[in-house]
Amino acid sequence: MLFPPFLLLFLGVFVQHAAPVRSRVPFEAAVRYLEQERYDEALAAFQSILKQSPEQSLTHCYIGIVYQEKNMLSEALAAYREALAVAAPPHVHGNAHLHIGIVYKAQGQLPLAEKHLQQAVTFLPETAEARIHLGDVHLLQHRLKAAERAYRAGIRLNPEHTESYYGLGRVAEMQNNLTAAVAYYRDALERNQYLAQAYYRLALTYRRLRQPERAKTAMSQFTRMKAYEDAVHYYRESLYTHPNEPTLYVKLGALHESVKNLAAAERVYHIATTVHPKFLPPYHSLGELFIRQRALEKASAVYTRATEIAPDDVQAWLKLGVIAINQKRFPDAIRSFHAAISADGTSAEAHNNLARVYAGLGEELQASVTLAKQAVALSPTAKHYDTLAYAYYRNGQYAEALVAIQRAVEMEPEREAYQKLLSEIQAAGTAK
Numbered sequence: 001m002l003f004p005p006f007l008l009l010f011l012g013v014f015v016q017h018a019a020p021v022r023s024r025v026p027f028e029a030a031v032r033y034l035e036q037e038r039y040d041e042a043l044a045a046f047q048s049i050l051k052q053s054p055e056q057s058l059t060h061c062y063i064g065i066v067y068q069e070k071n072m073l074s075e076a077l078a079a080y081r082e083a084l085a086v087a088a089p090p091h092v093h094g095n096a097h098l099h100i101g102i103v104y105k106a107q108g109q110l111p112l113a114e115k116h117l118q119q120a121v122t123f124l125p126e127t128a129e130a131r132i133h134l135g136d137v138h139l140l141q142h143r144l145k146a147a148e149r150a151y152r153a154g155i156r157l158n159p160e161h162t163e164s165y166y167g168l169g170r171v172a173e174m175q176n177n178l179t180a181a182v183a184y185y186r187d188a189l190e191r192n193q194y195l196a197q198a199y200y201r202l203a204l205t206y207r208r209l210r211q212p213e214r215a216k217t218a219m220s221q222f223t224r225m226k227a228y229e230d231a232v233h234y235y236r237e238s239l240y241t242h243p244n245e246p247t248l249y250v251k252l253g254a255l256h257e258s259v260k261n262l263a264a265a266e267r268v269y270h271i272a273t274t275v276h277p278k279f280l281p282p283y284h285s286l287g288e289l290f291i292r293q294r295a296l297e298k299a300s301a302v303y304t305r306a307t308e309i310a311p312d313d314v315q316a317w318l319k320l321g322v323i324a325i326n327q328k329r330f331p332d333a334i335r336s337f338h339a340a341i342s343a344d345g346t347s348a349e350a351h352n353n354l355a356r357v358y359a360g361l362g363e364e365l366q367a368s369v370t371l372a373k374q375a376v377a378l379s380p381t382a383k384h385y386d387t388l389a390y391a392y393y394r395n396g397q398y399a400e401a402l403v404a405i406q407r408a409v410e411m412e413p414e415r416e417a418y419q420k421l422l423s424e425i426q427a428a429g430t431a432k
Contacts, residue, residue, distance in 0.1 A: 027059075034066060036271050037240060042066050057088030061096050073103050094123025098130050105137055113137045128158035135167045144171050162192040169198070173205055181205045194261055196225035228259050246276040253285055265289060273305075280306055280313060287319055296323050307339070314344040321353055333357050348379035352387050359387070365395040376404075382411035386418055389425065398429035 030045030043066045050059045064079035076099070083096040101117035104110070114137050120130035135150030148171050154164040169184030185202040188195060199222035206215035235252040242248065249272035256265035266289055272282035283306040290299035300323050306316040321336035334357055340350035355371035358364040372388035385408035392401035402425050408418045 055086045057083045057086045090123045128154040132163045162188045246279040312343040314340045348375045351375040359391045359394040382408040401425045
């Protein structure tokens with residue numbers, strides 16, 4: 001994902017409890033900048049909000065998150081301390097303590113990290129993240145029993161967090177309980193199959209268990225996921241330094257798709273369509289992703305938006321037509337293919353698809369033949385000859401249909417559908 005999962009969780013909590021300053025719109029806009037990793041714009045927006053109401057603890061927390069994401073840890077700590085210095089609901093102060101603890105943990109200041117994470121646990125007793133980070137601190141302090149208790153508390157509060165199981169794996173490994181460590185690492189990977197460090201620890205544990213083949217497999221998976229993590233980091237850094245390069249979003253989305261991380265790919269494409277709303281490739285990538293997931297309504301909405309931005313986007317019209325056919329919305333399919341032909345009169349696919357729909361419905365059969373002949377003229381492929389044969393067949397022109405389907409069979413003799421249509425045409429011609 002573009003954004004750390006625990007931050008996304010608390011962004012949602014913050015927004016739900018956000019007190020209006022003068023207008024909710026600027027605040028929510030600032031949050032959107034942060035979610036889209038447009039950090040400079042987010043920082044400017046939150047600082048502007050702070051000027052309108054300087055005692056906004058929540059806004060200070062958000063400023064801290066922005067600085068934390070920019071790796072400006074001293075500035076982040078200062079912002080979180082400002083959040084603690086003014087009155088606020090418990091969940092806001094709890095999150096300030098949580099983030100201070102996370103920063104101190106990253107800096108290796110473990111006593112300070114522990115102090116603030118304990119405060120976070122007090123303010124946020126139902127929040128698994130505070131327990132998980134406290135477990136990490138205890139693990140770094142080699143207080144294994146305390147770490148185990150914290151991780152198990154995290155699992156009780158939210159059994160789906162990968163980090164709790166990974167932490168328990170580290171505890172078990174350090175206690176030389178290797179079989180349990182393997183089980184915990186597998187539990188972690190069951191919840192997040194892209195966690196490179198879990199594959200690495202799993203490989204090392206298998207080596208200690210003298211299971212070389214399993215160790216080799218896990219290390220291979222680690223190498224693949226580490227390369228993926230590094231590539232994601234590269235694109236994120238590139239997006240931060242080159243925010244006006246929308247192709248980077250498409251490449252990052254394709255990277256996520258290459259490892260079947262479809263949720264992350266979908267998120268990236270959505271962000272791209274928000275940040276660069278006139279740039280068409282992310283719409284097409286997102287539409288294809290939805291089609292592969294059989295989410296046809298979502299795909300249709302995406303391609304419709306693409307045609308609103310660019311009415312001459314022939315590929316978007318073609319996709320809309322095919323989706324409509326799959327949903328048995330044939331009038332919509334006809335309109336879409338007509339729009340595709342209007343957008344590009346040289347599109348063989350548009351002519352072919354419209355011919356196929358007309359022939360299949362038994363409507364406009366002479367137009368179907370004309371359209372199919374045009375598709376063949378533009379691109380003489382087996383698929384187009386097959387449609388031409390079908391259009392002739394439906395129009396009762398069996399001799400012409402036979403010539404066309406024989407051409408398709410010559411080009412792709414292994415295609416069973418062509419052989420079947422050939423038999424039907426021969427039977428119809430004989431019966432006539």
